[in-house]
Amino acid sequence: MAATTSGSHSTPPTRVTGSSLRSNTSAVSARFDSQFTTGTRGLTNARTRIVGERTGALADAVIATVRFARAIGLVVRRVVARIATVVTPLGWSIVTLIPLSLGFGYVLGWIELVVVGLAAIALVVIAVIYLIGRSSIHIGLSIPHSRVVAGERAVGEVVISNIGRRRTLGVTVEIPVGAGLAEVALPGLRKGSQFTHDFVVPTARRGVIPVGPVRTVRADPVGIVRRELVWTGVQELFVHPHTVGIPSMSTGFIRDLEGNPTRELTNNDVSFHALREYMPGDERRNIHWKSTARTGTYMVRQFEETRRSHLVIALSLASSDYATDDEFELAVSVTGSLGIRAIRDTRTVTVVASEDTPEFAKRKVFAVRLLSTLTRSRLLDDLAVVELTESALAITDVARVTGEQASGVSVAFLVCGSTVSPQALRAASTKFPVGVEVVAVVCDPDSAPGLRRVAGLSVLTIGYLDDLKQSLARAAAA
Known part of the structure; x- marks a missing residue:
């Protein structure tokens, strides 16, 4: 109990006895019970919904x-x-x-x-x-190659071993492969014997195909009942898009420390350009004293700006930017080819794709999806799952978001379909800072390869993936 003070006088602390403490506790409990009849007041759990605040035996x-x-x-x-x-x-x-x-x-x-x-x-x-009963078997599932290119042959392997003491009866083994199902009629196996079966995985189109889980099915001859037992987990097979090898993009496009200096001038860099007169604000360390002594005027060094190359590859996932699915598949292959070349050249590369706007959102979501560029396989894994959607950002909006978020960009590739107008491509190129080389790759299988150049923009039209090599070489030379 704390003593109360009033002015300069103080009241000595009061001794608390056991009887007074019990009486105070009783008084507090009485006041608490008068406010809350039971301890369940205020709860909204299942109990209070059933019996309310009652706490009796009933x-x-x-x-x-x-x-x-x-x-x-x-x-x-x-x-x-x-x-x-x-x-x-x-x-x-x-x-x-x-x-x-x-x-x-x-x-x-x-x-x-x-x-x-x-x-x-x-x-x-x-x-x-x-x-009745359980088969004493062991089933293993394996996919020799977890990553293949679309159209390549891919197989899976199921190994079934009899680990019991008795001969196993024939059962049916089912292997879900994507949306399909592979069935294997397992013959009777002696003790210690093994049965191996290979099945084909369809890889006509890129994507991620789940394989498994492997299950055995035991059923009666009439088909009244069936018993399924799961033996393995699910494995994924990545079907990558087609890509083509293209030459290094350093010549003609990249201007950095490994390539050519830019045309922009700066006061502090490594590539000397010329001398000019001193202006207020210039650093004194850039003064060229020999020229200053010879001319009698302060002269400072001027440099050509060099920078580390930063490539940006933007892929549109908006269905309005493509006339057919073939155009979109070609665009995905172009994006993969450009990204792989940049990764092999050890360039700083950023690959983005359109982001979707939720169905019931009140306004458009301006964002892009960042794809992995750590390795070639990681990039192709991400490209294997991209799909067209109606609510994805169009190429102009993708360029706008990318130009605002990416810094130090030297070259930007915009990949889209044939329905994008030249005016939209020109507007997309203006979303990047001045000095950025913007190259639009228009995928149109029904058109002949071509190159058009306007101020700050190169438009490449390709009909096949192999046209990308010649088109890039022509654009770099121009």
Whole structure:
């Protein structure tokens, strides 16, 4: 208990006895009980929704009953879900037929219906017998090559071994491959024997194909029930887009320490350009004293600006920028070819793609998706999953966001389809700072390769992926 002070006088602390403490505690409890009748006030959990603020034995019994009923319901739901995966639609039809045929058969005295019901029961019993037991086998799934180019042959391998003491009965092995299904009829295996089966993975189009999990299916001959056991996990096969090898983009496009200096002049760099008269604000360390002594006027050094190259490759995912799917696939291949060349040249490269706007958003989302450029495989992995969408940013907006976020860009490649107008490409090129070389690659399989140049923009039109080499060489020479 703290002493109270008033002016310069103080009151000595009061001694607290056990009886006074108990009386104070009782008073506080009484005031608390007058405000809150039970400890459940203010709660919004399941208990208060069922019994409110009651805390008696009856309320506890009700809660215990509800909890028990929920536990039973959870078990029943699990059992029903398990049965639903075992019994086929034909099996449910037969199970429904049994009480109907027996009931109407005995009521109407129709012996044929009774026979049908008894036969259905026999079929169900035989089907259940087929599900008893478990195969003593081991199944392994492997994909020798987890990354292939679209159109290349890809195979998976399933190895099944009998690790039990008895001969295994024949079962069916199912392997989900993307949207399809590969089935293998497993023959009977002796103890210690092994069975290997290769299956083909379709790779006609780029993407990521999930393979697995491998499961065995045991079913009765009629098809009333089936039992599935999962043995492996899911493996992914990356189908990369086609790419083409192009020459180094240093000549004609890149101006940096490894290539040619830029035409921009600066006061501090490594490539000397010329001398000029001193101006207020120039650094004294750049004064060329010999020329100053010879001319009698302060002269400072002037340099040509050099910088580390930074390539930006922007891919449009807007469906409005492409007339056909073939144009988009060609654009993805162009993006991969340019990115791989920059990675091999050890350039600083940034690859971006359009970002989607959510369906129910009130306004457009101005953002781009950054693709990985750590390695060639990582870039192609990201390009394998890009898809056209209606709500993705068009090439003009992609250039706008990229020009605002990327710094030190020396060359920007804008990859799009044939529906983008020259005015839109010209507007996209203006989103980058002055001095950035902007190259628009228009993918149009129905057009002949061509090159058009306007102020600050080169427009390359290609019909096939192989046209990219000649078009880039022509643009660099121009």
